[in-house]
Amino acid sequence: xxxxxxxxxxxxxxxxxxxxxxxxxxxxxxxxxxxxxxxxxxxxxxxxxxxxxxxxxxxxxxxxxxxxxxxxxxxxxxxxxxxxxxxxxxxxxxxxxxxxxxxxxxxxxxxxxxxxxxxxxxxxxxxxxxxxxxxxxxxxxxxxxxxx
Amino acid sequence: xxxxxxxxxxxxxxxxxxxxxxxxxxxxxxxxxxxxxxxxxxxxxxxxxxxxxxxxxxxxxxxxxxxxxxxxxxxxxxxxxxxxxxxxxxxxxxxxxxxxxxxxxxxxxxxxxxxxxxxxxxxxxxxxxxxxxxxxxxxxxxxxxxxxxxxxxxxxxxxxxxxxxxxxxxxxxxxxxxxxxxxxxxxxxxxxxxxxxxxxxxxxxxxxxxxxxxxxxxxxxxxxxxx
Numbered sequence: 001x002x003x004x005x006x007x008x009x010x011x012x013x014x015x016x017x018x019x020x021x022x023x024x025x026x027x028x029x030x031x032x033x034x035x036x037x038x039x040x041x042x043x044x045x046x047x048x049x050x051x052x053x054x055x056x057x058x059x060x061x062x063x064x065x066x067x068x069x070x071x072x073x074x075x076x077x078x079x080x081x082x083x084x085x086x087x088x089x090x091x092x093x094x095x096x097x098x099x100x101x102x103x104x105x106x107x108x109x110x111x112x113x114x115x116x117x118x119x120x121x122x123x124x125x126x127x128x129x130x131x132x133x134x135x136x137x138x139x140x141x142x143x144x145x146x147x148x
Numbered sequence: 149x150x151x152x153x154x155x156x157x158x159x160x161x162x163x164x165x166x167x168x169x170x171x172x173x174x175x176x177x178x179x180x181x182x183x184x185x186x187x188x189x190x191x192x193x194x195x196x197x198x199x200x201x202x203x204x205x206x207x208x209x210x211x212x213x214x215x216x217x218x219x220x221x222x223x224x225x226x227x228x229x230x231x232x233x234x235x236x237x238x239x240x241x242x243x244x245x246x247x248x249x250x251x252x253x254x255x256x257x258x259x260x261x262x263x264x265x266x267x268x269x270x271x272x273x274x275x276x277x278x279x280x281x282x283x284x285x286x287x288x289x290x291x292x293x294x295x296x297x298x299x300x301x302x303x304x305x306x307x308x309x310x311x312x313x314x315x316x317x318x319x320x321x322x323x324x325x326x327x328x329x330x331x332x333x334x335x336x337x338x339x340x341x342x343x344x345x346x347x348x349x350x351x352x353x354x355x356x357x358x359x360x361x362x363x364x365x366x367x368x369x370x371x372x373x374x375x
Contacts, residue, residue: 047188049191049192052192052195052196052199053195055199056195056199091157091192094157094158094196094200095157095199095203096200096203097199133203134199134203
């Protein structure tokens with residue numbers, strides 16, 4: 001689909017990826033506007049139901065971004081999230097959405113550049129995969145992409 | 149607790165294929181604690197089914213509900229109105245809960261979403277092991293608190309057998325030899341003489357060998373007394 005602009009939901013940890021996104025802004029880094037950031041207290045708070053609901057509501061991709069392994073503010077929230085993301089990928093494969101639309105990333109709050117890279121990487125990946133099959137090939141009617 | 153595991157998604161999807169509006173009913177006791185059929189798992193399965201069916205072009209409507217226990221009338225009686233409004237009920241309880249629902253709601257199709265596995269416990273987060281076989285006549289007093297019926301692959305009463313090697317079972321090296329554990333435990337407690345007594349062949353009737361089991365507790369019954 002030409003000019004397909006995916007909607008990607010990013011569950012970002014308050015202590016790292018969310019701060020990294022903030023830093024990316026302060027650094028005036030450019031990254032694709034396809035990312036919809038949801039701040040969470042820790043990636044360990046991300047429930048598989050949240051991930052599935054994002055896809056059910058029409059997200060084309062989802063990523064969870066937490067602290068580097070060993071740096072979690074709550075010790076093992078990012079490890080829990082890693083395992084849940086792995087399981088949710090399997091569920092998405094079973095359903096027919098495709099597990100490759102979901103990914104887990106790690107970064108520190110100082111890595112604004114990394115967040116921008118991850119946003120670009122996921123946008124690129126989802127553009128190749130096309131829209132969420134639940135939307136029957138239709139693009140999101142998000143007004144921010146009205147001119148694209 | 150009862151340890152269960154969700155059936156493969158394809159199997160569940162095929163079971164609910166004829167229906168357009170289903171109740172996915174969780175159970176708030178054992179299967180919540182072992183992460184197979186609690187409120188969260190109900191939400192996950194409901195979401196999966198809705199998405200899969202939408203992709204097939206024939207959406208399914210899901211009603212999600214979780215009762216405290218599906219194996220007691222007092223918890224499943226109050227959901228009669230919810231059950232009435234659906235084509236079928238997909239129960240995420242153990243086999244006991246599924247049957248309780250099927251008995252209470254005889255006109256409704258009740259389908260199992262789980263495979264009930266065994267009675268056991270989590271030895272660490274996410275790892276569940278069998279600990280009791282419900283044999284009906286507990287011998288843990290004689291075996292150092294380690295059950296050879298549930299934990300020995302052959303349920304031997306006077307073990308170990310020749311397949312015990314380095315404390316592991318020949319059936320699978322992941323399985324500890326129960327009789328090795330029993331020996332170590334009794335030795336540590338200075339009770340090895342307990343092993344000198346040979347256990348006689350077990351009466352398997354209380355284990356279910358004499359048909360389905362039933363216990364009647366007269367002191368807790370509520371029926372009118374004949375006085």
